[in-house]
């Protein structure tokens with residue numbers, strides 16, 4: 714019997730106020746792993762925020778904004794931009810992603826379903842965008858939209874427990890003697906389902 718956790722993509726960002734932090738809050742709320750590289754000292758518009766950003770798994774890049782933007786662009790399979798384009802932050806991100814040879818999408822040009830499809834194929838997704846002072850309410854917009862999108866990613870990625878009527882996420886895979894894979898939320902549901910199947914076989 715093998716035990717296996719179905720992997721969701723990791724969501725990273727640079728930790729700035731605004732879009733970056735909105736994405737981190739949404740990802741944590743939806744049960745996704747979070748992380749990313751922050752500027753030296755975990756610097757944000759609201760001052761140094763090591764406690765907040767470390768709670769999301771961010772690390773201190775020891776670099777300035779552009780340096781940490783490059784690291785995040787390089788680490789991710791895909792970067793999604795939230796907010797206005799043409800800002801210095803946008804230009805730096807656009808350049809970093811292109812130099813890293815990775816995929817770059819504008820959230821404003823894609824529907825939720827398109828973003829779900831793209832995110833699902835990735836191991837690591839970098840969310841970047843405007844800081845709150847440039848685009849007030851971008852934190853809330855990014856948080857709300859990413860919550861919706863990540864909820865759909867989760868629904869499409871997760872395998873449900875095979876025990877009849879159970880809606881929980883399966884975390885245990887069992888290979889049956891005939892080579893099929895059965896997935897269950899718990900050892901109890903695995904054993905209960907096996908008993909039902911054995912019982913049905915005996916009736917035949």
Ligand SMILES: [Zn+2]
Pocket residue numbers: 874875876879880881897898899902
């Ligand atoms: Zn179950």
